[in-house]
Amino acid sequence: QVQLVESGGGVVQPGRSLRLSCAASGFTFSNYGMHWVRQAPGKGLEWVAVISFDGRTKYYADSVEGRFTIFRDNSKNTLYLQMNSLRPEDTAVYYCAKGEGTEGAGDYFDYWGQGTLVTVSS
């Protein structure tokens, strides 16, 4: 069965960096676009970033453009999110999600991980 397991969350000071990982299993990882979606405490869902199946195409939400980088290692079946210049408003549970298609542009999410909490606070 499909499994997505996030790790790397924690408490970090404003302006610092953090890298999240998402280990995938149960499907052919290299065939699908992958996404990060976040949810601030008590708030709704916000799409963050997407990467195509081959890693060549990436898109970001305006709120993280220039600060966050999504990348993947298909040999390790792992998705990453490098988060730099973190702000208090980046505090959220971060979910990785499998896209239904290959490119990720215009996708729904058929499987989700359990999420990892990132808290940005001094």
Next chain:
Amino acid sequence: DIQMTQSPSTLSASVGDRVTITCRASQSISTWLAWYQQKPGKAPKLLIYKASSLQSGVPSRFSGSGSGTEFTLTISSLQPDDFATYYCQQYDSYSQTFGQGTKVEIK
């Protein structure tokens, strides 16, 4: 970006009730719309994609309809397991966006 607006924000209902949630898009998205269910402390779960296609394993009491800018999620007979928050999501463009959510509470 395409804005998604759900109504109502909160809905109080009883077991056995028919429940309808509405989602409106700020511009036409054809049928590129999905619905998710989320319970407290859990990840969202896909219910419906392409506006009306039921995801495998999802009970048939859930159904979706609509196209263009107006969409609905209907639960034909509310069950105890259905009390949760529901989100719509457009995927017409790479910048996928969600509605603000509808919380279905016990009346």
